[in-house]
Amino acid sequence: MEDLTLEGALDLLLERVSMIEETESVPLMEAVGRVLAGPVRAWHDQPPFPRSPLDGYAVRSEDIKDASPDHPVCLKVLCETDAGHVSDVCVTPGTAVRIMTGAPIPDGADCVIAQEKTDYGEETAQIYGSVPAGGNYCQQGEDYKAGDLILEKGTTLGAVEAGVMAGLGCSEAVVYRRPRVAVITTGDELIMPGEPLKGGKIYDSNLYTVVTRLKEFGAEIVFADLVNDVAEEAAKMVREAAEKADLVITTGGVSVGKKDIMHEVIRILGCEQLFWRIAIKPGMPTLSAEYDGKLLICLSGNPYGAAANTELLVRPILAKMSARSDLEPKRVKAVCENGFPKKSPVTRYVRANYSDGHVRIPDGSDSSGILSTMCGCNCLIEIPAGTKRLDRGDSVWVVLL
């Protein structure tokens, strides 16, 4: 099993999950990042009426065709119409309606002249220029027409899509339910941030890295807790978490030490083990099983290993469950701006910064146990198994975070 590649591990995991088909209606304000469960069609024209794109006068182009600063045309101003109000007057030969940006253009007018090209008259207005028919005239439905397909089923809603739906009059969006994920961190050494630091203890950082990243991927976190290195307790917690979740992620306790309890947890739960060990670093001892029809993915406890494998292993699973192609890992080619001296007996993923075709490895330790040097990084460099070293100028694949 040690020859299992990342792709092989992903195949084993992905074949056991499917897209969540359940749907729900959510307030549009909270719908960003959610996936539309059906197409959105317009039920009215946008804009719903012809409107003025500027402040000026709604006129008949015919009336002002010969107007110029030297030979102004004088029109009778019938009334004023502002945005949000409808005027029932009709612009007839020799007349105009004072109009503000966004107001409906009254019948009879076929163009709008900007107020800067007039004397701003209230009773009568001197017009100093001409506008062709249809000039400064936003047609009803120029954005979209009733019946038009506005957003396709499967669209991941962003801020712009939310605005477009709001423009249509939607206050809710019908979307697929989010994947429910449980996160459990294991280790006698762990204490929660906020508690006093005691001898031999460290703060639990994985719970925060993994939970917050999964939230960024759109998961609903239904369970998040830490547990001591006691297999029975951890098994109880996994059982409880799996009742609520579609997917259970744990960190720690997967290697070969006496306290690496996750192997025992799997036995206690009577799980089908899918794999243990992947030929990647970090994350070599990753363990996976299926429990009660749900995936249990046990990541390495090393903080960088947990963070990197949340990207490499968990993210593609959530992409599939939530039908979010925008979550699929993106790989690009880049040229190294600096080198990496270590050998890579297995495929290695090194934290780095990608910009404009170039990639730079940060100063400081690349160790699996160290997280701080990952701050500000936006990619993982994939160093193929068997590579002796990376040099400046080498071309590499990077996985964007």
Ligand SMILES: Nc1nc2c(c(=O)[nH]1)N[C@H]1C(S)=C(S)[C@@H](COP(=O)(O)OP(=O)(O)OC[C@H]3O[C@@H](n4cnc5c(N)ncnc54)[C@H](O)[C@@H]3O)O[C@H]1N2
């Ligand atoms: N004799 C061997 N020892 C180890 C091997 C091996 O092949 N033979 N593999 C090493 C590799 S590679 C890895 S990766 C680690 C994986 O260990 P575990 O996943 O079992 O993780 P732990 O031992 O529980 O923790 C590792 C490290 O990370 C710290 N940790 C754990 N959880 C958290 C957390 N939630 N927040 C912050 N830090 C955490 C923990 O204290 C350890 O220092 O095994 C190697 N050993």
Ligand code: MOO
């Ligand atoms: O596989 Mo471990 O996460 O390298 O250090």
